[in-house]
Structure formats: C-alpha cells, structure tokens
Amino acid sequence: MAIIDKKTIEHVALLARLELSEEEKELFASQLGNILNYIEKLKELDTSQVEPMAYATATKNVFREDTPRPPLKLEEALKNAPDKLQDFFKVPKVIE
Amino acid sequence: MMKGTNLSSLTGYQLKEKFLSGELTAQGAVEVLFARIDDVEPIVRAYLLLDREGAMRKAQELDARPKKGEGLGLLAGIPIAIKDNMCTGGLKTTCASRILENFIPPYDAHVVERLKEADAIIIGKTNLDEFAMGSSTENSAFKLTRNPWDPKRIPGGSSGGSAAAVSAGTALMALGSDTGGSVRQPAALCGVTGLKPTYGRVSRYGLVAFGSSLDQIGPITRDVKDAALLLQVIAGRDLRDSTSADVPVPDYLKEIEKPVKGLRLGLPREYFMEGLNEEVRRAVEEAVKVYKELGMAIHEISLPHTPYAVAVYYIIATAEASSNLARYDGVRYGYRAANTRNIIEMYSRSRVEGFGREVKRRIMLGTYALSSGYYEAYYLKASKVRNLIRQDFSSAFEAVDFILCPTSPTPAFKLGERLANPLEMYLSDVYTIPANLAGIPAISIPCGFTRDNLPIGLQLMARPFEEAGLLQVARAYERETEWHLRRPEL
Numbered sequence: 001m002a003i004i005d006k007k008t009i010e011h012v013a014l015l016a017r018l019e020l021s022e023e024e025k026e027l028f029a030s031q032l033g034n035i036l037n038y039i040e041k042l043k044e045l046d047t048s049q050v051e052p053m054a055y056a057t058a059t060k061n062v063f064r065e066d067t068p069r070p071p072l073k074l075e076e077a078l079k080n081a082p083d084k085l086q087d088f089f090k091v092p093k094v095i096e
Numbered sequence: 097m098m099k100g101t102n103l104s105s106l107t108g109y110q111l112k113e114k115f116l117s118g119e120l121t122a123q124g125a126v127e128v129l130f131a132r133i134d135d136v137e138p139i140v141r142a143y144l145l146l147d148r149e150g151a152m153r154k155a156q157e158l159d160a161r162p163k164k165g166e167g168l169g170l171l172a173g174i175p176i177a178i179k180d181n182m183c184t185g186g187l188k189t190t191c192a193s194r195i196l197e198n199f200i201p202p203y204d205a206h207v208v209e210r211l212k213e214a215d216a217i218i219i220g221k222t223n224l225d226e227f228a229m230g231s232s233t234e235n236s237a238f239k240l241t242r243n244p245w246d247p248k249r250i251p252g253g254s255s256g257g258s259a260a261a262v263s264a265g266t267a268l269m270a271l272g273s274d275t276g277g278s279v280r281q282p283a284a285l286c287g288v289t290g291l292k293p294t295y296g297r298v299s300r301y302g303l304v305a306f307g308s309s310l311d312q313i314g315p316i317t318r319d320v321k322d323a324a325l326l327l328q329v330i331a332g333r334d335l336r337d338s339t340s341a342d343v344p345v346p347d348y349l350k351e352i353e354k355p356v357k358g359l360r361l362g363l364p365r366e367y368f369m370e371g372l373n374e375e376v377r378r379a380v381e382e383a384v385k386v387y388k389e390l391g392m393a394i395h396e397i398s399l400p401h402t403p404y405a406v407a408v409y410y411i412i413a414t415a416e417a418s419s420n421l422a423r424y425d426g427v428r429y430g431y432r433a434a435n436t437r438n439i440i441e442m443y444s445r446s447r448v449e450g451f452g453r454e455v456k457r458r459i460m461l462g463t464y465a466l467s468s469g470y471y472e473a474y475y476l477k478a479s480k481v482r483n484l485i486r487q488d489f490s491s492a493f494e495a496v497d498f499i500l501c502p503t504s505p506t507p508a509f510k511l512g513e514r515l516a517n518p519l520e521m522y523l524s525d526v527y528t529i530p531a532n533l534a535g536i537p538a539i540s541i542p543c544g545f546t547r548d549n550l551p552i553g554l555q556l557m558a559r560p561f562e563e564a565g566l567l568q569v570a571r572a573y574e575r576e577t578e579w580h581l582r583r584p585e586l
Contacts, residue, residue, distance in 0.1 A: 009460070016418060016463040017425070018456055019444035028460050035461060035519055039407045042477050045484070052479035053486060055309055055339075056295035056535025057560065062338035076202040080429035089427050094439045 004033045103128050104265030104583050108174040108322045111268055115173035116163050122155035122173040126217060129175045133219075133266045136586045139247055141239050142261040144180045145188055146220040151175065154217045169215035170329050176211060177267035179258050180221035181228055182313070183302040184208055191304050192236035193226045195424050195431045195450030205302020206337065207271060207313050207330045214329045219267055222257030226452045227421065228278055228306045230254050231524040234515060235454045242511070243286060244584040245550055249508040252282030258316045259286040264586055269326055270316040275307045276409050277503075277528025279314040280540035284503035284553020287542045287582060289570070290316045291323045292528075294560045295535035296341035298327075299334030305420040307413040308339075310532040319580050320541060320571040324348035327563060343561050351564035352571040357391030359569065362496030366402035367527055373506045379544030379552040380502050386576050387500070387569075395496050399488040402530060404481050409529045410522055411465050411478035417455075418462030424450065457518060486534040493559050498569050502527055503540040503553035527555060537563050541570050542579040551579075 009029045013020045020028070074087055083090040103111065103125065114120040130148055137143060161167050178184065181191045183201035185208075190196045204212070211218060225235035233241045233256025241256045243249040244264040251260040255272030259282035262270050272279040274292035283290025291314045298313045305311065315326035331345045363384065368377065388394055426432035426446030433445035448456070465474035492499060505526060514521040531538035536557055543554035554573070558566040574580055 004464075008464075012460055012464045012467060015467060016459050017422075017440070017443040017447055018451075018459065019441070019448045020456070021448075024453075024456070028457060031457060031518055032461055032464065035410060035522075036464075038519055039411060039474065039478075042404060042407050042481055045401075045404065045481055047477060047480035047484070050480040050483050052476055053483035054479060056486075056533070057339075057341065064335060072202060077428075079202065080199055082426055082430070082432035091427055092436050092439050092442050096438070 004029045004036065102265070103132065103268065106268065107318045108171070108268040109325055112172055112174055116168070118163060122158040122217065123152065125173060125175060126151050126155045129219065129266070136264050137266060139242060139586060140244055140260050140264045140266065141241050142222055142257040142264065142266060143177070143220045144190060144192065144223050144238055144257070147187060147218060150187070151217050151219050158215060158217070169213060170325065171211065171214040171216035174216050175219045175268050176216045177219050177222045177258055177261045177270040178208065179224055179255050179270070179272050181224060181273060181304040182208060182271060183304070184218070184221065187221065189221065189304070190238070191227045192224045192238055193450065193452065193455070194237045195447070197431065199429055201302070203302065206299040206334045208302065210330050222255070222261055222270060224257055225254035226455050227304065227417070228254040228273055228275055229417070229454050229458055231277070231281060231521055232509070232514065233257060233282070234511065235452060237452050240511060243508045244586055245287060246508065246548070249510055249550070250285070252285035252504070252508060254278040254282075255316060256282045259283050259288055259290065262286070262288045262316050262318060263584060265583065268318070269322055271313055271330070272316045273303055273311060273313050274532065275310045275413060276532050277525040279316060280528050280538060280553070280555060281504050281525060283316050284540045285508040285551065287551030287579070287584070288316055288318055289320055289323050289539065289541050289580065290314065291327060291539045291563070291567070292531060292537060293327060293331065293563055294341070294537045296339050297343075297537070297561065297563065298330050299337040299340040301334055301336035307416040308420060309416060310413060320352065320567055320574050321349065323539070324352050324567045341561070346564045348564055348567055352567045354568050356387070356569055356572040358393070359498065360393045360395060360496040361387055362395050362397035362492055362499045364397050364399040364402065364492070364499060364501055366399055367501035371505050371526070372502060375546045376502050376504070376506065376552050380500070380554055383543045383554050383573060384500065386573055390572055390576065397492050397496060397499070399492060399530070401481065401484045401488050405485055405530045405533060406522055406526055408478045408481045408485065408533060409525070410461065411474050412482060412533070414458045414462030415465050415475050416462070418459045418466065421455070421459055454518070482533050485530055489530070489534045489536060497558070498566065499557040501555050503555040504528070507546050507550035507552060531557050536560055537566050539566055539570050541574060542582070543573070543577070544579055545582070
C-alpha cells in the first residue's frame with residue numbers, strides 16, 4: 001500500500017511550485033495514494049533483463065547546420081508578457 | 097447562394113468537388129456552415145473560439161481564384177476546426193486553461209501552416225480537457241461540450257470539441273491531438289473517424305506539449321477518405337520538430353482503394369475480456385464478420401502486457417507533463433498571480449491559481465514519480481514495461497498485418513459520471529493507450545450503435561508508418577457498411 005502523507009504532498013508541491021490549499025493537499029494525498037496503489041501492479045513483472053524505452057521510435061541525435069535565422073521580434077516576444085519594463089520581462093524581487 | 101443546403105451530409109472531399117466544379121462557392125459554404133453553428137452550437141458547445149471574419153476572408157479569396165489548374169490546394173474550400181492546443185498566429189490559443197486564457201501565439205503551428213497552404217478554411221478553435229488531460233472534455237476551464245447524439249452525455253476527450261463539431265455538422269473536418277487516445281476515443285463516442293498517426297509522422301511544432309514521447313496530431317473526419325486527405329496535408333518531415341520522421345509520405349488517397357483480400361487481421365484476446373460492454377463487443381464481432389467476407393484471414397493473438405498499459409501510461413505521461421508544464425511560470429506569457437512578494441511565491445501562486453484540478457493532480461503525480469528516491473520504482477520501471485508492451489506489438493505483427501479491437505470499452509457516459517474518481521476516468525483509455533506507448537498508428541471508425549442510439553467505435557492498429565494500409569483496411573469496411581453515414585438529430 002502506497003501511503004502518501006501530508007508531508008510528502010508538501011514536499012512534492014514545493015518541487016512542482018504549486019502552493020496548494022489545505023483542501024487540495026488532503027484530496028491529492030488520498031487520490032495519489034489510490035493511483036499509486038493501482039500502479040503497484042507493475043511490480044508483478046520481472047524487468048531485470050529489460051531495457052528502458054524512452055522514445056516510441058528508434059531515435060538518434062538530429063543535427064542541423066548552425067546558421068543564424070531571423071529570431072522572434074522583440075515586440076512579438078514581449079506581447080504576451082504579464083508585466084514588462086522597457087525591453088525586459090518584469091518580475092518581483094529575486095534576491096532578498 | 098446555397099440557402100437550405102445542409103453541409104452535414106457532405107464529407108470534406110465531396111464539398112471540395114462541389115467547390116471546384118462551381119456548384120458551391122466557398123462563401124456559400126461558409127455561410128451555410130455558420131448558419132448551422134448558430135443553430136446547434138448553443139446545444140453542442142464544441143468551440144472555444146469562432147473566427148467568422150477570417151473564414152469569410154479566406155472564402156472570398158478562394159472564390160476569386162481560378163478553379164482549374166494548379167492554383168488551389170488539396171483542402172480548397174473545406175471548413176476545418178482546430179483543437180485549441182495548436183498555435184494559431186494572431187488567434188487565441190488557450191488549451192482550455194485559465195493559465196493561457198489570453199495567450200495569442202506569435203506564430204502558426206506546423207499543421208496550421210499546412211492547412212493554410214492547402215487552402216482550407218479555418219473556422220475556429222475547439223474545446224478540450226485542459227492541456228489535453230482527460231477523457232471527457234469536462235476538464236475544460238471554460239465550458240462543457242456535449243455529445244451530439246445525446247446532450248446529457250460527454251463527447252469523449254480530450255479532443256471532444258473537435259469530434260463533436262465534425263459529428264454535429266459544425267465543421268467538415270478537424271484536427272485533434274492524441275497522447276493516450278484523445279483523437280480515437282472521442283471519435284468513437286461521437287460516431288466519426290479519428291486517426292492517430294505513427295509517432296513522428298506529423299510535426300508537433302506549435303502543438304502545446306503534454307507527453308512528448310506520446311503526443312501526435314491526427315485528423316477527425318466524417319469518413320476514412322477524408323482522414324486520408326487530411327493526413328496527406330499534415331504528414332511529413334519538419335526540421336522544427338526533431339522527432340518528425342524522415343520517411344516518405346505515400347499517396348494515401350490512391351492506396352486506400354486497394355482490396356484487402358488475403359491480409360491478416362489479429363484479434364487480441366486481452367481486449368475482449370472483462371470490462372467490455374456487451375453491445376460494444378457484439379458490434380465489434382459483427383465487424384470481424386465483414387472482414388472475413390472480404391477475404392481477410394482472422395487470427396486470435398495475444399498482447400500479454402496489455403493489463404499494465406494504463407499504469408505505465410499514468411507514470412510516463414504525468415512525468416513528461418510535469419516537466420513540460422514547468423514552463424508556465426507567469427514570467428513571459430500566461431496568467432500571473434497579483435501582489436506576490438518574491439519570485440518563488442509568484443511562480444507557486446500563478447500556477448496554483450492558473451491550473452485546474454486535473455492538471456495539478458497530474459503534475460503532482462509526475463513530479464512524485466520523478467523525485468529522488470522514487471524515480472527507479474516508478475519512472476524507470478514504467479519505461480521498462482513500456483518496452484515489453486512495444487515488444488508485444490512487434491511479435492504480433494510478425495503473425496498478422498493489422499490488429500482489430502474496440503476503441504472504447506463503453507459508449508459515451510453521462511456528464512459528471514466519472515469526475516469523482518480519477519482512476520475510473522483513466523481506465524476509459526485502456527484500449528487506446530497501448531498504441532501511444534508503442535508509437536504505432538491506430539484509427540477509430542464507426543461500427544454500430546447501442547440500443548440507446550449511441551455510436552460504437554472499431555479500432556484498427558498497424559505497424560509503424562503503415563498509415564496507408566491502416567486507412568485501406570478501414571476504408572474497405574466503410575465501403576461495406578453505412579454506420580459512418582448516420583448523423584445525429586439536433
């Protein structure tokens with residue numbers, strides 16, 4: 001049985017940058033526990049001799065010539081910004 | 097003017113023929129279509145955004161061009177809807193999320209560029225589960241889309257808006273995206289055709305990423321011929337998506353009319369076990385008889401790791417989603433929470449206020465599965481079992497050419513029915529998820545109706561990059577049956 005306690009939820013929420021409400025913490029603790037219990041069934045399989053599969057098709061590195069192309073214009077890039085100052089994205093204080 | 101013409105009975109291919117022969121103008125088609133939208137959209141609610149003006153502008157431009165010669169594209173005059181997780185330059189693209197509620201992309205997705213070059217008429221953007229996470233379209237932050245066959249029921253998801261629009265006659269074709277069944281399941285539940293191409297067949301440039309090793313864009317149409325036509329336009333290599341494959345694109349419309357006699361069809365026994373609705377089972381078994389009469393060889397096969405697919409998927413898809421959705425931080429675009437004191441608080445509050453509950457649940461699950469101490473038990477384990485699932489398919493495709501099974505274990509369920517239990521909702525995708533994990537192409541076509549007049553979908557799967565054969569087998573069934581011609585009464 002996978003038990004997800006409140007402390008685990010708070011740790012994961014911090015990693016995910018989600019400031020969850022108390023109600024959401026409780027809800028997710030119980031729902032994630034249920035889902036992880038279902039996922040436990042993977043343990044039935046012996047995979048010690050199996051390679052992990054990260055991609056759906058055989059892939060290798062894809063290279064292209066490193067030639068400059070026209071970038072997104074500054075005003076286009078800033079158009080959706082929630083806050084800006086001159087040519088910059090503006091954010092709250094980063095260093096205390 | 098074509099007053100009174102009902103486009104609901106036409107396919108995109110047929111409409112294009114009428115446009116090219118001069119029987120119908122593009123402006124006439126757009127007017128008739130928007131009259132239909134005015135009529136039924138208040139019930140179906142498939143669209144998040146309608147671009148009447150843009151559609152009419154394109155139609156005028158098309159009507160002014162000569163109809164003969166090389167001047168017109170493959171989709172000339174066909175009104176098309178686009179799922180709202182594909183970027184449309186200058187037109188809002190929201191992913192049905194508050195966090196992107198006012199986002200206007202500065203560029204077109206690859207597939208949108210291709211549609212425009214092919215002279216399609218873009219009608220609008222369709223509803224979806226937020227960030228394509230869901231199986232009923234109920235996770236949209238903005239509206240509930242209803243199934244045109246029964247407005248008390250869900251249209252499926254996550255491309256529920258696209259499937260409902262094609263079914264209701266408010267678009268002739270649509271694009272959806274499929275990470276675990278999001279094109280095929282809503283197509284099945286709305287009685288239309290939905291194709292998930294091979295991973296890498298269609299460029300995802302400009303598709304908002306969810307599960308990057310699984311996502312693929314595909315057509316939702318009224319018949320197989322239209323699916324072939326739309327795939328022809330969107331398939332092929334694009335250097336802006338390094339996973340798009342350098343594999344030649346055949347002439348699908350030519351390939352699909354070939355006979356299927358002698359081809360081998362496999363029925364995986366794991367897809368016909370408990371949990372399968374009896375009416376769905378009977379309809380699918382009837383479809384097998386049609387193929388037998390067409391001279392296909394029918395074999396029972398086994399895909400032994402099928403029972404693990406949903407568990408694998410909900411680790412891999414959520415892990416990838418938790419990473420992909422880290423970009424929504426309130427800095428460069430999207431929603432930003434007000435009055436935050438420092439940057440960490442700004443990130444955390446913008447995200448918690450901007451994302452809906454299912455998206456947060458999946459980010460939490462994916463972050464957990466990737467976090468220190470759990471990575472091996474969950475993500476690595478799931479990646480290994482994923483390989484076993486892929487091997488199941490490659491062994492099966494040594495004995496058979498195509499695989500046949502149901503698309504969804506049940507017909508459309510009622511609005512609200514599965515919202516309280518996320519795991520039950522996840523199990524709606526039990527038959528569609530394996531194709532995404534293995535990266536193979538799969539299609540859903542209509543194969544019958546329940547006693548309550550709800551559509552049933554048949555799923556066919558093929559080897560990687562064998563869309564031509566897949567469409568050919570689907571088309572063979574369609575020529576023998578009339579399920580795809582039925583339209584809902586609205």
